[in-house]
Amino acid sequence: MQSGPRTPRERTTYHHGALREALLDGAREMLAERGVEGFSLSALARRLGVSTAAPYRHFADRDALLDALCVEGYALFGAALERAGRTADDPRALLHALGVAYLTFAREHPAVFGVMFAERGDAVIDAGAPTFEPLVDAVVAAQDVGALPAGTDPRVLSRTIWASLHGLAVLSRQRGFVKLRIDDDDEALVRDALALLLR
Incomplete structure (x- = not known):
């Protein structure tokens, strides 16, 4: 379920079909900065400016x-x-x-x-x-x-x-x-x- 309205950035990301790649790119950056222990989908969503539900459209979970x-x-x-x-x-x-x-x-x-x-x-x-x-x-x-x-x-x-x-x-x-x-x-x-x- 969508948690709140999409931000303009989120709408743009979905429009261009690039959210999955953005999630992967953002995850690489977060892993480099924080390691696996500091990595979460909710933190990744905040970094990308999308709802916390958005990553689950492409990935079942963090793993x-x-x-x-x-x-x-x-x-x-x-x-x-x-x-x-x-x-x-x-x-x-x-x-x-x-x-x-x-x-x-x-x-x-x-x-x-x-x-x-x-x-x-x-x-x-x-x-x-x-x-x-x-x-x-x-x-x-x-x-x-x-x-x-x-x-x-x-x-x-x-x-x-x-x-x-x-x-x-x-x-x-x-x-x-x-x-x-x-x-x-x-x-x-x-x-x-x-x-x-x-x-």
Whole structure:
């Protein structure tokens, strides 16, 4: 039910059919400012100048909006990995490129990145799972040229590399390395981590 008359801004937003995108954009800003704990649909509605009922026309609840952000985030993440893969000309370079793309995405999309890997619904799991496959393909290619152990399940190796990259991304994003005075740029962080695994 509509709680009070629509404001001029709300009427304009609905007229242009852009409220859903405005909600997603506003949610990204709020997450960056307040984190998940400080995010609510009512606060988002106030920020956009729409009624508190307006967001529910597009999202069933707060979690549904966060899930939509995650699904969108995984689409961007997958595209970033795909672009990175096109720049590499051998398996070692491919693994490095994917790793740098991982850290770059975490730095450029910190708020959404944090939510993407939290416990979410099935839609987010379905969106996230395909982004693991470029790494598996890169690991298989590295095994084929002897850069990684051929007798190891490539998905196990990929999971280990993914966990390492994720740890680097989170610590870098939270300035954990800076606090310990062991920081470096993305290229070096990924290179050093992979050097412990690659032959």
